[in-house]
Amino acid sequence: MFRKVLIANRGEIARRIAATLRELGVRSVAVYSEADRGSLHTRICDEAVFIGPAEARESYLNIRAVVEAAQQSGADAVHPGFGFLAENAAFAEAVEKAGLTFIGPTPAQITAMGDKREARKIAERAGVPIVPGAEGADADALARAANAMGYPVIIKAALGGGGKGMQTARNEAELREGIEAAQRVAASAFGDPSVYIEKLLEHARHIEVQVLGDGHGRALHLYERDCTLQRRHQKVVEEAPSASLTSDQRTVVTHAAVRLAEAVRYRGAGTIETLLTREGQVYFLEMNTRLQVEHPVTELITGIDLVRAQLEIAATGKLPCEQHQLQRHGHAIEVRLYAEDAAKGFLPQVGTVSRVRWPYGPFVRVDHGIESGDSVSIHYDPMLAKIIAHGPDRETAIERLLAALDDTRVHGVVTNLPFLKALLRAPEVRKGSYDTEWIEREFLQPFAALMQAPAPELALAAAAIAEALGGSNATVAAPGAAPAAAPDPFAALGRWRQGGLGA
Amino acid sequence: MFRKVLIANRGEIARRIAATLRELGVRSVAVYSEADRGSLHTRICDEAVFIGPAEARESYLNIRAVVEAAQQSGADAVHPGFGFLAENAAFAEAVEKAGLTFIGPTPAQITAMGDKREARKIAERAGVPIVPGAEGADADALARAANAMGYPVIIKAALGGGGKGMQTARNEAELREGIEAAQRVAASAFGDPSVYIEKLLEHARHIEVQVLGDGHGRALHLYERDCTLQRRHQKVVEEAPSASLTSDQRTVVTHAAVRLAEAVRYRGAGTIETLLTREGQVYFLEMNTRLQVEHPVTELITGIDLVRAQLEIAATGKLPCEQHQLQRHGHAIEVRLYAEDAAKGFLPQVGTVSRVRWPYGPFVRVDHGIESGDSVSIHYDPMLAKIIAHGPDRETAIERLLAALDDTRVHGVVTNLPFLKALLRAPEVRKGSYDTEWIEREFLQPFAALMQAPAPELALAAAAIAEALGGSNATVAAPGAAPAAAPDPFAALGRWRQGGLGA
Amino acid sequence: MKSVWRDGDRVREVELKSLGAARYAVNIDGATFEVAAELTSDGRLRLTSDTGTTVAEVTAAGTQRFVRLGTLEFVLHREASGRRAGAAAQGGMEAPMPGVITKVMVEVGAEVEKGQPLLALEAMKMEHMIRAPRAGKIKRIAASPGQMVQAGAVLVELEG
């Protein structure tokens, strides 16, 4: 095993990786930009190295600065986390050239899968069906292809990932506007404006398979995750297993994923993303060559620490177990808590998170990157935390997650907490009857309407009285002693409190 | 299910119970004494009712005050937690007389098992072997019995539990002094000075079986816990499953436990405590008619929420599942973090816990009752938290727990954290080769010697420099950027940092 | 004591009259009710009205007030007294958050329709389109591509 590992990331994922390093007795080195001086991930690592200005390009995306920090700290390996340089082949190469181990796949594997057009070809060769699509820089040619396959289509950055820059187009005008916007985001985020288009499979579910490869041609899968609940192509709720896969479909998709990973002699942790259509057909979307944001749900149902597995594969080339030894237990579900105003087009929010209470429960896990007093800056992804619940079945896991969200308080910055609560209370979500477009198609409008309802008078009274008492800084909340049989003061807020949206 | 439940307890267990109530959509009512005004458990419950002065006898042990609080708040059931009134039959009766449901066994069952002498008879009738012993108020008669069965013996409070008042006697003088002391503690803690003696089974392990009974003659077991690591008869480390039980012994002890629970038509959650001798014989010790402090390790390996099971049995008389549906997964281990000075005879500590950081890890659970700024008072048990880790095997679980303890910071009050860390690093603990007396016999002295080693000069320098800089209040710690290949400043503390005690 | 609060798109007025003994008469948007308010030892606000008792938690952050009632969360904005409600209707022409202008799609003098894209702003790796809140003629453009802007900065002025 390594002696010291540099974590080329920040926030909750840096903290997540540091926890496993501590368990293995490996020293952890954080890196931080000017904006992250003293932030949580630097406080819990064994060491912290300054790597540059707040702008990600100058710090977390600065290959030279990160590799120099690794060398300076005496680290013998680098874990990239996700985002930033995690899927950057040049970075993986630079790390290896510096004589350090890159904890992830080979640069060639990153390059091959990073170009989504190339990845589609690899999947096709491995016998995994791909979604109809077209590539090229010529908007006219793309428009003709779109007309041929039929709208709607999705425009995706060729070197992209994580939903960034994705645009849906329902007609040619939207396609042309979308291509331009996607090219701009792609150039800015991924350093290459190339985009491609795919037919939008409507009423499909997003199913992805977690794989681990030993780099020598052996791979195993850790079952699937269902990340169908998305807004603007960004996942908001993830769960494992999928409630909508039949046992046969599970076998098909997990075997296809292993086949693909073995075909490329994949090394480390990766995820094969697919779409499951209403007709039950599975199509390859892309392969992510890194740890996934939603990895905790897989960890909870399998008991496998994926970061530990990554480290062990990188150090020894050994998989954590044989496929037949893997079992899954119960159901796990995760939500992503963002600093964003869900009712205003998911507008990212910045500011100081002045008061936080993370939830507690016997089967609840919280992967967070901030504490009271920390700030959310303009420079990075506004994800504050992932809150995850595990239970014997989906219904119990959702109940636990909802209880945890009710126990969560984040004051100081507007978050998507009300959105997440309303979402988990929606009957469609409880029944599992939704697809990747459902949030935008059916949920957002009634949610926005609900959010436009006036605040209860008691909320205004509380704000005014707090001000009158000279401090708007009352601390943790908990309803006090109610007179026996007093009517529930929240009864009037029925839709909110009880069934939530659509109840 | 109930509509509103009063939690007749405080601290971490009140918070633990409230989490499950929130999940079930049941309103929670906290109670608090003068000393607990604004304390964590009152902050996270839906309501909170004041029940009296700081002294437990006037508040948490005051049956009338607690029952009145339940009635006043409109609760329809009462959960007693553990300690305080949890095994008080008069309380269970008073709750039921007030028309509320007592979440626990019947008053008759509490009475029968609460008198440890009576419990021994019940176990004997159910065919569970009991440890040789004697009862009575006459010290001379007890001394004769002890001489007959042979020293050492243990003196126990007849109505006691949790190790309180227990005394070991290795000769007649110790026996007589011990009987007096035990009678005093018993009178003070349990309201009855009766004691009994049992032959001390040396080199034995403490194995206990978690059972759930439906109150109608059906019971199931949730496997065993091993709580052999004790100091002064108080458990400090608990784990599940036991590493020292053979599969046959597991079958014998769990079946005996179910037989006993079914024989008394036991209702709710209970624990049958046994001793496993070096020769492999299992002896009944006592039955605890409540949730156990160490219940989380069972929850982690079975996935069963024991508080939820208690509530469902109380509300519907239904067990959570059939015996054959229960599976166990991996290994879980827990430590109890106390405000006590382990190197000074485990002297309880009081004060304000000015800075706390609870650990984080993907398979780590923390059940705590305090946050930064909360105080530890003289009036109640000084347990601050339980830290629990789960892993595929015992070795991994221990590694995870140790990493979590290294990630734990409690400043402001002296805790047993160094004791727990040294304990988990001891080779005997890693190998599982210890018995209930091992800590006192072999661990305490070298531990105390270790604690008497001078603090490193850097610690003194840090304290003096912090003072010179005008604030001894530096916040969260994390080693900073070390120059490449710099010698580890902790290398000189090798025994501490690496193998720990005995390495 | 009068105060003005923005609650989403609404502007709401609260008038608080102390009745002594920690009781208040609260008039909100014309309707009056009574509340007894107790500041608990740990700084929470216990509010008792004729519908029961609730403990609230209020956190100030600039003009924002985060109010937690039970498990429900609300965000209100304290308006400077006398601020006109109409000011917010301009919304959409100001930078919704700090970021970098990536594209300017209109010129001064152009006639635009409601909803027409005017500017693209990139922040947190996402592109946000600033659209015209109503039809009109571009009077001024206060931003150019590559420029870093602060939240609330006026980017475009519209006339007509």
Next chain:
Amino acid sequence: MKSVWRDGDRVREVELKSLGAARYAVNIDGATFEVAAELTSDGRLRLTSDTGTTVAEVTAAGTQRFVRLGTLEFVLHREASGRRAGAAAQGGMEAPMPGVITKVMVEVGAEVEKGQPLLALEAMKMEHMIRAPRAGKIKRIAASPGQMVQAGAVLVELEG
């Protein structure tokens, strides 16, 4: 600047000399070494000596100082300057914590042996035996059964 610290049973003297530029010469129990100290933006203390860099965390609570170095925790006591080291040797005759005296087992004038139980103190539902730290004669008993005592209160005085 001189300071005196109790470290377990030891009394240790620290002399701190500022060398400017946040460097200090530290003399502890006669041995001197140099440390560069930087207070980080979040209030931690980064200490660099010739053995490397460590970030320490120091929390004051009364005379106690909780010091965390890496994952190791230490508790030191700040002694008032000039306090004699000998004072602590009396230990065992003072109440180790607040509690209630449940039993007094000796009388004034009695000769006791080292380790002999003198008093029983109950606190937090546990009984603590106060034993004689050495052989001697009981000079004074300052506690009686049922009495509530504070931590540090002298309970028994011994002569000879």
